[in-house]
Amino acid sequence: MNDITFAVLGTGGIGRRTLDVSKHRDDLVPVAACDRDGVAIDHDGLDVDELLAATEGNVASDGGASAVGEASEGTGVAASRQAVPTDTPIDDVVAESDAIDAVLIALPNLEHDFIPRVADRFVAADYSGVLVDVLKRSRVIGMLDDRADAFEDRGVTFVCGAGATPGFLTGAAALAAQSFVEVEEVEIWWGVGLESGYRDNRGTVREDVAHLDGYDVETVRGMSDDEIEAIVDEHDGVLEFHDMAHADDVLLERAGICDAEDVTVGGVLDLTSDEKPTTTTVRVTGTTFDGARGTNVFRLDDATSMAANVNGPALGYLKAAVGRNRAGEYGVFGPAELMPGF
Numbered sequence: 001m002n003d004i005t006f007a008v009l010g011t012g013g014i015g016r017r018t019l020d021v022s023k024h025r026d027d028l029v030p031v032a033a034c035d036r037d038g039v040a041i042d043h044d045g046l047d048v049d050e051l052l053a054a055t056e057g058n059v060a061s062d063g064g065a066s067a068v069g070e071a072s073e074g075t076g077v078a079a080s081r082q083a084v085p086t087d088t089p090i091d092d093v094v095a096e097s098d099a100i101d102a103v104l105i106a107l108p109n110l111e112h113d114f115i116p117r118v119a120d121r122f123v124a125a126d127y128s129g130v131l132v133d134v135l136k137r138s139r140v141i142g143m144l145d146d147r148a149d150a151f152e153d154r155g156v157t158f159v160c161g162a163g164a165t166p167g168f169l170t171g172a173a174a175l176a177a178q179s180f181v182e183v184e185e186v187e188i189w190w191g192v193g194l195e196s197g198y199r200d201n202r203g204t205v206r207e208d209v210a211h212l213d214g215y216d217v218e219t220v221r222g223m224s225d226d227e228i229e230a231i232v233d234e235h236d237g238v239l240e241f242h243d244m245a246h247a248d249d250v251l252l253e254r255a256g257i258c259d260a261e262d263v264t265v266g267g268v269l270d271l272t273s274d275e276k277p278t279t280t281t282v283r284v285t286g287t288t289f290d291g292a293r294g295t296n297v298f299r300l301d302d303a304t305s306m307a308a309n310v311n312g313p314a315l316g317y318l319k320a321a322v323g324r325n326r327a328g329e330y331g332v333f334g335p336a337e338l339m340p341g342f
Contacts, residue, residue: 004322005043006102007032007093009118011055011077012203014134014163014314015106017307019048021315028315031100034089038078041092043099046082054080090118094125101325102130102318108203112217116143119158123147128155130321134163134314136207137217138250138260141334148332157325158332162317163310164280165190165265166248167335169298171313172282173248174257174336176296180286183258183342187285188248190267191278192306197237197271198229205232208269211244237272241265247334255336276302280309 004027008015011033022028030048032041035055040046055076078085086092097103103122105115115133122131144160151158161167165188173186198205202225209231210220220228232239244267249260270277280300287293300309313335320338 003027003029004101004319005029005031005099006104006318007034007097007100008104008106009034009090009093010106010108011035011051012106012108013201013307014203014310015104016052016055018104018106018311018314019046020052021308021311023048025315028319032093032096033077034086034093035076036089037076038080038083038085039089039092040077040080040083041096042082043096051077051080051082054083090121094121094127097122097125097127097129100129101322102132104314104318105131105133108206111221112137112139113143115140116147119144119147119151119156123150123154123156126154128325129157130318130325131156131158132162132314132318132321133158133160134167134310135161136163136166136246138245138247141247141250141254141332144332151332152330155325155330157321157330159317159321159338160332160334161247161251162314162335164306164313165267166246166251167317168309168313169280169282170248170251170335171339172298173252173284174255174339174342176282176284176298177257177286177342178340179288179294179296180284181289183284183286184262185283185285186248186252186258186263187283188246188263188265188267188281189278189283190265190280191270191276191302192267193270193274193276194306195272195274198232199225201271202228205269205271208239208241211241211246212239232271237270238277239269239271241267241269251334251336254334255339256342257336274305 029045244265246265249263253260268277282298285295
């Protein structure tokens with residue numbers, strides 16, 4: 001496969017780490033990156049180390065506004081010698097997208113339709129290529145499916161939920177399901193340690209707080225940083241989640257693995273330590289062709305970080321999507337659909 005040029009929308013935690021991981025992938029060339037402060041575009045390839053230094057501590061705290069608000073010269077991406085300040089960062093990348101094979105959408109998604117609306121902007125510009133996101137909510141998948149015809153007409157291959165969960169673990173569940181002719185249940189239980197705390201991981205933590213009992217996306221979107229931090233403090237920095245409305249359920253159902261109602265997702269986020277508070281595990285229970293009932297278990301090593309488990313797979317799915325796109329396969333795909341069919 002030829003080199004793949006890609007852009008990153010958003011240089012908070014996920015965007016920055018994706019750029020960092022890409023330095024270890026020789027066939028991936030980052031050519032554009034943006035945040036609310038500026039945009040850097042170089043079709044020969046960005047100087048990733050310089051850009052990372054310029055955006056250190058650059059973490060958005062609110063939903064789509066973080067990517068499209070007023071530019072502040074000298075902060076975030078705009079602080080890079082490769083960049084220029086702009087009030088229209090996404091549109092600036094869209095304008096250059098003819099020469100970009102793939103776009104990773106690494107923006108906080110605190111409005112259900114935000115990522116779909118970003119996709120609309122590329123479609124409106126007649127972009128033909130790959131769009132990848134790492135969204136975490138079931139409801140958004142339907143909004144993307146509503147756009148499937150437009151993606152196919154424009155030659156867009158969209159991979160939704162391509163991070164860790166959904167994404168890496170969804171793919172693992174699809175592989176584990178191959179042993180069975182009928183899957184009864186998929187249980188995903190994750191553990192993440194982020195000693196750097198809320199202030200350095202605002203987008204990720206806000207997304208997760210919206211899954212706590214008594215909270216939802218609309219409520220969390222209107223909360224201040226201090227209010228979110230107070231919730232974290234109330235839980236002594238350790239948040240535990242059960243029966244999350246994660247997109248794994250819809251993505252596994254659309255791949256034919258099992259019904260969405262048979263998927264449960266939960267986990268523990270520890271903002272006081274970088275050590276994982278619990279081992280990330282996928283358990284797939286089903287019946288084999290010869291009548292045996294069993295459970296296949298997939299575990300992530302506790303030493304692998306959230307950054308490694310989100311951004312490595314995101315780039316892997318991006319590469320797989322480019323292969324599909326170059327073969328003329330367009331539309332909306334979930335991670336499990338890029339694995340062996342069930």
